[in-house]
Amino acid sequence: MANKRDYYEVLGVDKNATDEDIKRAYRRKAKECHPDLHPDDKEAEARFKELNEANEVLSDPDKRARYDQFGFDAPGMDGNPFGGAGGFDFGGMGGMGDIFDQLFGGGMGGAARRQGPQQGNDLRYELKITFEEAANGCEKSFEFYRNENCQTCHGTGAKPGTSPTTCQTCHGTGQIRTSGGWMTTVRTCPTCGGSGKVITDKCTSCGGSGRTRVKRTATIKVPAGIDNGQTIIMNGQGEPGLRGGPSGDLYISVSVKPHKLFRRDGYNLRLDLPISFTQAALGGDVDIPTLTGPVKYRIPEGTQSDTEFRLKGHGIQQLRGQGKGDLIVRVRVEIPKKLTEKQRELLRQFDDTTTGKEYESRKSFMDRVKELFN
Ligand SMILES: [Zn+2]
Ligand SMILES: [Zn+2]
Numbered sequence: 001m002a003n004k005r006d007y008y009e010v011l012g013v014d015k016n017a018t019d020e021d022i023k024r025a026y027r028r029k030a031k032e033c034h035p036d037l038h039p040d041d042k043e044a045e046a047r048f049k050e051l052n053e054a055n056e057v058l059s060d061p062d063k064r065a066r067y068d069q070f071g072f073d074a075p076g077m078d079g080n081p082f083g084g085a086g087g088f089d090f091g092g093m094g095g096m097g098d099i100f101d102q103l104f105g106g107g108m109g110g111a112a113r114r115q116g117p118q119q120g121n122d123l124r125y126e127l128k129i130t131f132e133e134a135a136n137g138c139e140k141s142f143e144f145y146r147n148e149n150c151q152t153c154h155g156t157g158a159k160p161g162t163s164p165t166t167c168q169t170c171h172g173t174g175q176i177r178t179s180g181g182w183m184t185t186v187r188t189c190p191t192c193g194g195s196g197k198v199i200t201d202k203c204t205s206c207g208g209s210g211r212t213r214v215k216r217t218a219t220i221k222v223p224a225g226i227d228n229g230q231t232i233i234m235n236g237q238g239e240p241g242l243r244g245g246p247s248g249d250l251y252i253s254v255s256v257k258p259h260k261l262f263r264r265d266g267y268n269l270r271l272d273l274p275i276s277f278t279q280a281a282l283g284g285d286v287d288i289p290t291l292t293g294p295v296k297y298r299i300p301e302g303t304q305s306d307t308e309f310r311l312k313g314h315g316i317q318q319l320r321g322q323g324k325g326d327l328i329v330r331v332r333v334e335i336p337k338k339l340t341e342k343q344r345e346l347l348r349q350f351d352d353t354t355t356g357k358e359y360e361s362r363k364s365f366m367d368r369v370k371e372l373f374n
Pocket of ligand 1: 150151152153154155156157158203204205206207208209210211
């Protein structure tokens, strides 16, 4: 209990948030971490659970008031704000459909909003691609789940030939008003979930929800130069709209695997190149790896560690441009850690030939030290 995050923080709203604010924040966040869109992602699952718990409390005026006053220790919360519901079952696919409906289908809008056409919900998908695929562009096909209108009942949820009837609990208003002394509370009708209608003869294909989960395949052209975390929107590929409303969109968030050698810096690439201390001193030709294969480069004599040089045009293709970035190579001079006796002897012989002028920085450093103490 002690390390639980504040419910307002979880939803990303402040304490003055209206019911609408909370609803909106919940919807937005739920899409980001819904387990259907992130299969086998434990972190997303945990976030989703935490989010549902926060929403369960903050969307209920009574629970919210108690939480505001007493925090997690509020009477009646008992560490389980779901109450009798006992949390969600994340194990099987069976339970998933229900959650999906709560999130994206029913339960969200007020009775008024349910009458007219309503745009379908947006979906989010995380597309994982390699570094090279991001650099060169690629075409990718992937599978995702989408709630679509049930083919049998065309989304009504009622058995073909029957139609939903007016809810007897709320008489079609979708809301229940309770007067307690001077206070009247309004809550969503539990019988019809706010729709004002109940289905007496449920469609057997969808169990009355009017929606079925369908596995779809989408193919997308990923443009060259896309970077980790960028989003591509596929218009109209989200969930179908309600009552003739347009479909939602599919947001594809691109996740680029890091490269073993290169780091991306805007449209430039960065590479650390280890060279031997003799290569650094004598200079010489080296093969530098680039995304399109090795390129010869002449290291000049006397190259210092951390020197950077630039291979023009060997970076990343600009997303909306003609040019390419550069490859920036940083030289790392490596000093051998183990030497044979013969190698040591050769280096000592070399050292005997030096006068001190060979080492510019060291000489100027020593000169400054001398000034300091004389
Ligand atoms: Zn159906
Ligand atoms: Zn009702």
